[in-house]
Amino acid sequence: VKLPSTFQGWLKLLLPWLLLAALLVLPAGKPGANILKLLFITAVWTTTSVAWNLLGGMAGQVSFGFAVFYGLGAYTTGLMMHAGLNPYLSFLAGGLIAAAASFLIGLPTFRLRGPYFVIATIGVTEAVRVVMNNIDITGGSSGYRILEEKQFNPLEHYYTAIAAVALAVAVSIMISRSRFGLALRAIKQDEDAAADLGVNPYSTKLKVHAIAAALVGIAGGIYARRAAFFYPGDVFAFQTSISILLMPVIGGIGTVWGAVLGGAVFGIVEEELVVNFPNFHLLLYGSLLILIILFEPDGLMGLLRRVFRRRREDPGSENSDQVLWGSGSVAGRKL
Amino acid sequence: MSLIQGLNLLIAALLLAGIYAAMAVGMTVIYGVMKIVNLAHAGFLMLGAYFAYEMFERFHIDPLLGAVLALPVFFLFGMAVHWLLVRWLPKSDTPSLPSLLLMFGFWLVLQNFGYVIWGNDDRSITTPRTLWPVNLGPVSVPEVKLIVFAAAVVCLLILQLVFNRSWFGRSMRALIQNPYAARIVGVDDARTSRLTFGLGTAFAGFAGSLLGMIYTFSPDFGRPFLLRSFVIIVLGGLESISGVALGAVVLALVETFAPYVPIPMYWHGWFFYQVSDSLQPAVSFGLLVVVLLVMPKGIAGLFAQKRRLA
Numbered sequence: 001v002k003l004p005s006t007f008q009g010w011l012k013l014l015l016p017w018l019l020l021a022a023l024l025v026l027p028a029g030k031p032g033a034n035i036l037k038l039l040f041i042t043a044v045w046t047t048t049s050v051a052w053n054l055l056g057g058m059a060g061q062v063s064f065g066f067a068v069f070y071g072l073g074a075y076t077t078g079l080m081m082h083a084g085l086n087p088y089l090s091f092l093a094g095g096l097i098a099a100a101a102s103f104l105i106g107l108p109t110f111r112l113r114g115p116y117f118v119i120a121t122i123g124v125t126e127a128v129r130v131v132m133n134n135i136d137i138t139g140g141s142s143g144y145r146i147l148e149e150k151q152f153n154p155l156e157h158y159y160t161a162i163a164a165v166a167l168a169v170a171v172s173i174m175i176s177r178s179r180f181g182l183a184l185r186a187i188k189q190d191e192d193a194a195a196d197l198g199v200n201p202y203s204t205k206l207k208v209h210a211i212a213a214a215l216v217g218i219a220g221g222i223y224a225r226r227a228a229f230f231y232p233g234d235v236f237a238f239q240t241s242i243s244i245l246l247m248p249v250i251g252g253i254g255t256v257w258g259a260v261l262g263g264a265v266f267g268i269v270e271e272e273l274v275v276n277f278p279n280f281h282l283l284l285y286g287s288l289l290i291l292i293i294l295f296e297p298d299g300l301m302g303l304l305r306r307v308f309r310r311r312r313e314d315p316g317s318e319n320s321d322q323v324l325w326g327s328g329s330v331a332g333r334k335l
Numbered sequence: 336m337s338l339i340q341g342l343n344l345l346i347a348a349l350l351l352a353g354i355y356a357a358m359a360v361g362m363t364v365i366y367g368v369m370k371i372v373n374l375a376h377a378g379f380l381m382l383g384a385y386f387a388y389e390m391f392e393r394f395h396i397d398p399l400l401g402a403v404l405a406l407p408v409f410f411l412f413g414m415a416v417h418w419l420l421v422r423w424l425p426k427s428d429t430p431s432l433p434s435l436l437l438m439f440g441f442w443l444v445l446q447n448f449g450y451v452i453w454g455n456d457d458r459s460i461t462t463p464r465t466l467w468p469v470n471l472g473p474v475s476v477p478e479v480k481l482i483v484f485a486a487a488v489v490c491l492l493i494l495q496l497v498f499n500r501s502w503f504g505r506s507m508r509a510l511i512q513n514p515y516a517a518r519i520v521g522v523d524d525a526r527t528s529r530l531t532f533g534l535g536t537a538f539a540g541f542a543g544s545l546l547g548m549i550y551t552f553s554p555d556f557g558r559p560f561l562l563r564s565f566v567i568i569v570l571g572g573l574e575s576i577s578g579v580a581l582g583a584v585v586l587a588l589v590e591t592f593a594p595y596v597p598i599p600m601y602w603h604g605w606f607f608y609q610v611s612d613s614l615q616p617a618v619s620f621g622l623l624v625v626v627l628l629v630m631p632k633g634i635a636g637l638f639a640q641k642r643r644l645a
Contacts (some may be wrong), residue, residue, distance in 0.1 A: 123620040133603070242443075289436055
């Protein structure tokens, strides 16, 4: 293991661990129930954000369809717990079902590119919600209730959500440092060129879609267990898909920590905003999206980077964000 | 299904196709000229419906006239949106993600304005005509649907004329066919884009007003129609007005007849599955995915391919 030689290097290495440690010891300070709930929700959102970023940020396949996996995770967890399975195994089952669904969705839609893929994912989400509204065993549009014999323990829920975020971030970092991550970036930059270099774009996209779906499914299950009641208009809502997509875009598309930052900001803003200004959250997200696309395509991370005037050190991902946003060039070839 | 019922459904489907075509054509011209997938189209449709509503409630203007008034108002609005937002997008000759997300963000903003001004509840425009039936032999149709159909068709014909016979239409077609060559021969790219965006928005507002005469609406009104518009323009091959009409007819037929067509299925023996009414929206969304996959160049593209093979 090579240790960093500069202060900044140490900071970069230690900051995530310090953050994790802070989140783990936080309950010792006896925070209020509201704070714990806020952090729980934020952690669940952040998990989905980091997962979306695997497909949307690293591989450049923007999907409006992640509510499907979130909802499937929630419903699978509910049904499994109803059948008497351990909650943690139910979360895993939710992840597995979501991953299986990701194949069903990905097999046809990954034949499409760019905006066509995006539109197809919108169609899939809407269709799945309509179908879920009409399925009898899950109560249709009136929702599903999880009944647990155990007493409600907010700390357990909190730690589960933190574990999910940690898992998502760890998986993302491992992927972004691996050969697989390089393949994803290659696909984002130029699918045909990547194929020429021996990457199979179709199967690579399917794999990363499944990983992301599993993480989102787990997050959906964790949310469902705490909420104890959910319905298709909530977990399968188009709004859920939008939220999952907005977080990484706000934070900085394509970077793991951008997705984390976006998720954290979004979760906290959403929880505080829904309480205080229920009428204005669409306006906020809409204008934020417009501002980010017109002025700072790299999101909050780009803003931070600009403030601290630091070049990114990872040469593999240089330019990759500009490529997604349509103004990049590789080896003099305009993309 | 009796013959009369079938005839009723067929006429309902054709009337539906008219309004669908008017709805999709605005998105088509914008897509054709600028290669922007205009998700804010849903917002324009919604605003169009509320425009006719306000005109009717406040000034007692007939919603049909309201729809016509929507044309110039939304034209200017569209040009303003283009001037403010769209022209800053990075130039691209293929559809790009920033443009999609930008228009999506703008849609959210419009939706929020809708919620702030008109609130969450469903509204509808009720005129004496709304429920008045017109009898055509054995078939009876609400008068309002006939009027909406006629208005939509007239507008499409006018647009077709503009498209084929005017300089503006010619520059639009040039940009659709080959943006690069069009610029070389001196088509004013920026001006044509601005006007096209205005035109697309005007048609969205117009179609929104017409839709508002038939359906109830809320600020989330445009979403199902956005996806339908997209099905239609993909079916129609993405860039021609006659293609849009064809796509609209196909979608309307599929949507209308889907609940009546038994699908053979096997589960402990053969049986026929019928799509229930509540699942009907899923049909068009499913159709969208199928169409995108099977015929990315639309029905016309399918024919063209056959011809090339022969």
